[in-house]
Amino acid sequence: MKRSLVLYLLFVICIILSSPIASAFSYTEAIPFKYQWVGDFHEGLAPASSKDYKYGFIDKSGTVVIPFVYEGAGDFNEGMAAVKKNGLWGFIDKKGKEVLPFRYKSAERPPSFSKGLAPVQTSNNKYGYIDVSGKFVIEPKYDEALAFSDGLAAVQIDKKWGYINLSGDIVVPLEYDGANNFSEGYGRVRKGTGVESKYGFFDKSGKIVLPIVYDDARDFHDGLASIGKLFWFDDVCNAAETCKRPGLKFGYIDKQGNEVIKSGSGAGADFINGLVLVSDSVGPSHTWQYKNRSGLPIVTVIGEEAREFSEGYAAIKRDGLWGFIAMPDSFNLAAPYVSTVYVNGSAKSFDAYTIGGNTYFKLRDLAYVLSGTSKQFDIGYSTKGITLTGGKPYTVAGGEMIRSDGKTKTYAPTASKVYKDGKEVAIAAYTINGYNYFKLRDVMKLFNIGVTYDDKTKNIRIDTSKRYIE
Numbered sequence: 001m002k003r004s005l006v007l008y009l010l011f012v013i014c015i016i017l018s019s020p021i022a023s024a025f026s027y028t029e030a031i032p033f034k035y036q037w038v039g040d041f042h043e044g045l046a047p048a049s050s051k052d053y054k055y056g057f058i059d060k061s062g063t064v065v066i067p068f069v070y071e072g073a074g075d076f077n078e079g080m081a082a083v084k085k086n087g088l089w090g091f092i093d094k095k096g097k098e099v100l101p102f103r104y105k106s107a108e109r110p111p112s113f114s115k116g117l118a119p120v121q122t123s124n125n126k127y128g129y130i131d132v133s134g135k136f137v138i139e140p141k142y143d144e145a146l147a148f149s150d151g152l153a154a155v156q157i158d159k160k161w162g163y164i165n166l167s168g169d170i171v172v173p174l175e176y177d178g179a180n181n182f183s184e185g186y187g188r189v190r191k192g193t194g195v196e197s198k199y200g201f202f203d204k205s206g207k208i209v210l211p212i213v214y215d216d217a218r219d220f221h222d223g224l225a226s227i228g229k230l231f232w233f234d235d236v237c238n239a240a241e242t243c244k245r246p247g248l249k250f251g252y253i254d255k256q257g258n259e260v261i262k263s264g265s266g267a268g269a270d271f272i273n274g275l276v277l278v279s280d281s282v283g284p285s286h287t288w289q290y291k292n293r294s295g296l297p298i299v300t301v302i303g304e305e306a307r308e309f310s311e312g313y314a315a316i317k318r319d320g321l322w323g324f325i326a327m328p329d330s331f332n333l334a335a336p337y338v339s340t341v342y343v344n345g346s347a348k349s350f351d352a353y354t355i356g357g358n359t360y361f362k363l364r365d366l367a368y369v370l371s372g373t374s375k376q377f378d379i380g381y382s383t384k385g386i387t388l389t390g391g392k393p394y395t396v397a398g399g400e401m402i403r404s405d406g407k408t409k410t411y412a413p414t415a416s417k418v419y420k421d422g423k424e425v426a427i428a429a430y431t432i433n434g435y436n437y438f439k440l441r442d443v444m445k446l447f448n449i450g451v452t453y454d455d456k457t458k459n460i461r462i463d464t465s466k467r468y469i470e
Contacts, residue, residue, distance in 0.1 A: 026299075026328060027299050027301065027325045027326060027327070027328055028325060028326040028328075029323065029324075029325055029326075030060070030062070030313060030323075030324050030325060030326040031058065031060075031061075031062040031313075031323050031324035032062065032323050033316070033317075033318045033319065033321045033322060033323035034321055034323065035048045035049060035050070035321060035322045035323065036049045036050060036051050036053060036321065036322070037049045037322055038058075038315045038322040038323075038324070039073070039074070039075055039315075040075065040307060040308075040310035040311075040313075040315060041060065041310050041311040041312075041313050041324075042075040042076045042077060042310065042311070043076040043077070043079070043094070044059060044060065044076075044311070045057045045058070045059055045065065045066075045076050045081075045094065046058055046059075046313075046315075046324075047073035047074065047075065047081070048068075048073075048322070049068065049073075050068045053071075054068040054069060054070065054071075055068060055069075055070040055071065055072055055073040055083065055084075056068035056069065056070065056073070057073065057076075057081070057096075060311075060312075060313060062324075065094075065096075066092065066094075066096040067096070070083040070084055070085055071084040071085060071086075071087070072084035072089070072110060073110065074109070074110025074111065074112055075110075075112060076094065077112045077113050077114060077147075078113045078114065078116070078132075079093055079094060080092065080093055080099060080100075080113050080132070081110075081112075082106075082110040082111045082112060082118075084102075084106075084110070085102045086102060088102040088103055088104060088105065089102065089104040089105070089106050089110065089111060089120070090102035090103065090104070091113075091118075099132075100130075100132075100134045101134070104120040104121060104122070105120075105121040105122065105123065105125070106120070106121050111147070112147045113132065113147075114147045114148040114149060115148045115151060115166055116131055116132055117129040117130065117131060117137065117138070117148055117153075117166065118130055118147065119145035119146060119147055119153065120140075121140075122140045124140070125143075126140040126141055126142060126143070127140055127141075127142040127143070127144060127145035127155070128140030128141065128142070128145070129145070129148075129153070129168075137168075138164070138167075138168040139168075141157070142155040142156060142157055143156045143157055143158070143159070144156040144161075146179075146180070146181055147181065148166065149181040149182040149183065150182035150183075150184075150185055150187075150204055150402070151165060151166055151182075151204065152164065152165055152171055152172075152182050152187060152204060153181075154179035154180060154181060154187070155174070156174070156179075157174055159177070160174045160175055160176060160177070161174060161176045161177070161178055161179035161189065162174035162175065162176065162179065163179065163182075163187055163202070163206070171204075171205075171206045172187065172189070172202050172206045176189040176190060176191055177190050177191055177192060177193060177197075178190030178197075180219055181219070182204065183219040183220050183221060184219075184220040184221065184223065184255075184399065184402065184433070185203060185204060185220075185255075185398070185399050185402045186201045186202065186203060186209065186210075186219075186220045186225075186255065187201065187202045187203075187204075188200075188201055188217055188218070188219055188225075189201070189202065189212065190212075191212055195230065195246050197215065197216070198212045198213055198214060198215065199212060199214040199215075199216065199217035200212030200213065200214065200217075201217075201220075201225070203398065209255075209398060210253070210255075210257050214227050214228070215228050215229055215230035215248065216228025216229075216230075216248050216250075216268075218268075218269075218270055219270065220255065221270040221271050221272055221433075222270075222271040222272065222273070222274060222409075222432075222433045222434045223254060223255060223399075223433050223434015223435055224252040224253065224254060224260065224261070224271050224434050225252065225253055226250055226251075226252055226268055226269060226270060227250065227251055227252065227253050227259075227263070228248035228249065228250050228268060229248065229249045229250075229251070229263045230246060230247075230248060231246075231247050231248070231249060232244045232245065232246055232247070233245060233247055248268065249263045250263065250268035251263035252271075254434065255397075255398055255399055255434075256397065256398075261293075270308070271293070271434075272308040272309065272310075273308070273309055273407075273408070273409050273410045274292055274293070274409065274410030274411065274412065274431075274432075275290040275291060275292060275298055275299075275308070275309065275410060276290070276291050277289070277290055277306060277307070277308055278291060279306075285302055285303070285304070286302070286303060286304060286305075286306070287300060287301075287302055288300070288301045288302070288303060288306040288316075290308075290309070290314075292410075292412065293412075298328075299314075299325075299327075299328065301314075301316055301325060302318070303316045303317050303318040304317045304318065304319075304320070305317035309327055310407070311407060311408065312326060312327040312333075312408060313325070313326055313327070314327075332355075332410055332411050332412065333408050333409070333410060333411070334353035334354065334355050334360070334408065334409050334410070334411040334430070334432055334437075335353060335354045335355075335408055336352070336353055336354075336404065336406050336407065336408065336409075337352040337353055337354045337359050338406075340457075340458075340459045340460070341459070341460045341461075341462065342459060342460070342461045342462065343369050343370070343462045343464075344373065344462070344463060344464055344465075348369055348401075349401070349403065350362070350365055350401070351365060351401075351402065351403050351404050352437075352440075353409065353411070353432055353437060355411060355430060358439050358441075359439070359440055359460075360430060360432075360437035360438060360439055360440070361437060361438060361440050361443070362400075362435050362436070362437055363379060363386075363429070363435070363436045363437065363438050363443070364379060364394075364397060364399070364400050364435065364436075365400055365401055366438070366440075366443055367379050367394040368394055368396065368400040368401060369401075370394070370447075370449075370462075370464065371393050371394035372393065373464040374464050374465070375390075375447050375448070375449045375464040376390075376391065376392065376393055376394060377389060377390045377391070377392060377394065377447060378392040378393065378394050378395055379394065379395070379397075380395075381416075384417060384419060385416035385417035385418060385419060386414075386416050386417070386418045386419065386429075386436065387419045387422075388418065388419065388420045388421070388446070389420075389421060390420065390421055390447060399435075404433065409432050409433060410432075411430040411431065411432045411437070412430065412431050413428075413429070413430055413431075414429035414430055414431050414436050416429075416436075420446055425446065427439075427442050427443075427446065428442065440460070444462065444468050445468045445470075447468075448467050448468045449462060449463070449464055449466075449467075449468055450462070450463040450464070450465070450466025450467060450468060450469065451463075451468065
C-alpha cells in the first residue's frame with residue numbers, strides 16, 4: 001500500500017513529540033562516507049560501488065577485498081555472491097574467483113544462495129533454482145521467485161504467489177496476491193491490492209497461524225511483526241474541496257497474535273537485533289534513531305538515509321555518499337553459540353547464545369525437548385510473570401527449535417518474574433528476538449537434571465535420569 005507524505009508527516013510529528021533526541025550510547029564512524037552505494041554486511045563483507053558506479057566488496061575495516069569491476073553485486077550467502085557483468089549475473093567466492101558463469105538474468109534483485117539453492121532467471125524470463133554447480137534442480141517455470149528461507153521459497157505464476165519446499169513441491173497454494181520470505185518460521189501473504197489489501201501468516205507446514213485480516217503487515221523479526229490498521233483522514237484535494245485519504249496506524253504483534261505494542265505507538269518498521277529504526281524529520285538531513293522496545297534511543301545519527309545494523313554495522317548516507325557506523329562497544333550483544341547438545345543420548349540443535357561467558361538457551365526449546373521425560377515441565381504466563389510447572393507436558397506454542405540466522409543479537413534483562421510450581425525463584429534471564437533465554441545450568445538445577453560439558457568435543461550432555469551436580 002502506498003503511504004502518503006501526509007501520513008508520514010503525521011507519524012514524524014508523533015515521534016518528535018514523544019521522543020528525546022539524546023541517545024544512550026555513542027557510535028563510531030567505522031568506514032568513511034565515500035561510496036555511491038553500499039549493501040549490508042553479510043559473512044563479513046559488504047557490496048559497495050564507487051563514484052563511477054562500479055561494484056566490488058569491502059570488509060569491516062573498509063579495505064577493498066574484491067575490486068570494483070562489476071555492474072552490480074548482491075550479498076554473500078553460503079560463501080558466494082552474485083555479481084553482474086555485461087548485463088548478466090554470475091557468482092563469485094570470497095576471494096573474487098568466478099565460480100558460476102555470467103549467464104543469468106534477474107529482473108528485480110540479485111540472486112542469492114540459501115540451503116544450497118539460488119533463484120535465477122533464464123533467457124525466457126522464467127525463474128528456477130540452481131545448485132552450487134549451476135545445475136537446475138527446480139526447473140525454470142515461475143514468473144518470479146525469491147530465495148529460500150527456513151526451507152521454503154515464495155514463487156509466482158500468473159500473478160499469484162505461494163510457497164514451495166526444497167524439492168519444488170507446493171506447500172502453500174499459489175493463490176495469493178503477494179508473498180515474502182519466511183522469517184522466524186512465519187511466511188507473510190497478501191490478498192487484494194491497495195486499500196483492499198489484507199495480510200496474514202503461514203507456518204512452515206502450510207497452516208494459517210495468523211488470519212488474513214491485517215490491513216498492513218511486515219515480517220517477523222525479534223519475535224514481533226509490525227501491523228498497520230487502516231484509517232481515513234480529511235485532506236485538501238484542491239483549493240475548493242476536501243477529500244478522504246487513507247492512512248495507517250502501526251503497532252506490533254507477537255507470534256500468537258497478541259498486540260504487544262498498541263496501534264498508533266509503533267514505527268511501521270522492523271525490530272532488528274532488538275532495535276527499531278525511526279526518523280523524526282523530513283529533508284536532506286534526517287535525525288535517525290535506533291530505539292529499543294521501551295522507546296529508548298540507543299543510537300542517534302544524522303543523514304539522508306539509514307539502515308538497520310547488520311553484523312554490528314549500519315549503513316548511513318550523508319552528503320550524498322554512503323559509509324558505515326559501528327554498534328557501540330558498550331551495547332549488550334549476545335554471540336550465537338554453536339555446539340552439539342545431546343538430550344538423553346539424542347543430538348539436538350538448539351538456538352543458543354553466549355552472554356558474559358555463559359550459554360543461554362531459549363526456555364521454550366528446553367521445555368519442548370524435555371516433554372515426555374521424567375523431568376518435563378510446562379510454561380505459562382500470568383499477571384505475576386513466567387510460570388513453570390514441573391511434571392506437566394509442555395504446551396507447544398509454535399516457533400520451538402527454530403534456528404536463528406547465526407548473527408550477533410542485542411539482549412536485555414527479562415522484566416518478568418519467574419515462578420516454579422507457584423513459588424518465585426531467583427534466576428537470571430534475558431530477552432533475545434522476543435524470546436526468553438535462560439542459563440542452561442540454572443534450568444537444569446531448577447529441575448534437578450544432570451548436565452555435563454566435554455571440553456575436548458565441546459559437546460553438552462543432558463541426562464534426565466541423573467541428578468544435577470554443581
